[in-house]
Amino acid sequence: MSASAPEPVDDGAVLAASIRELANAIRALAAHAPRDPDALLTADEVGALLGLSPRSLKDRAASGAFPHRRFGKHYRFSREDVAEIVQLTKSSVRPYRGGMRAA
Structure with missing residues (x-):
């Protein structure tokens, strides 16, 4: 009866599984983190x-149609x-009333 050798450990697979577990934990924390x-x-x-x-x-925003803040060349909202932009776009969007085009 011969003793069997221990199976080799695939360090790459272990590392990949650890990274996946860490990424899932970070996603779970981020989903519950309070937003400022x-x-x-x-x-x-x-x-x-x-x-x-x-x-x-x-x-x-540059034309003045949307409210925003500007820091140099960077636009921030x-x-x-965002709530005002939603209201502005609701009133300016008209439903499409055209028929189907012939192919």
């Missing part, structure tokens, strides 16, 4: 929230700004 209600949002963040391109958002 006074924090300013970037154009990318607001664009993702509202379904607008950051460039269009910046262009409309408060939560109140």
Whole structure:
């Protein structure tokens, strides 16, 4: 009867599993972390929230159509700004009433 050798440990697999476990723990903490209600949002963040391109958002802010804060070349939006932008876009969006186009 021969003694079997211990199975080799795959350090890469162990490391990858540890990283996944750590990433899941960080995601869980971030989901429950309180958000600063006074924090300013970037154009990318607001664009993702509202379904607008950051460039269009910046262009409309630069023209004065959207409320914003500006720090040099950087546009920032408060939560109140975002609420006002939502109200402004609600009143300016008209539903499409056209028919289907022939192919």
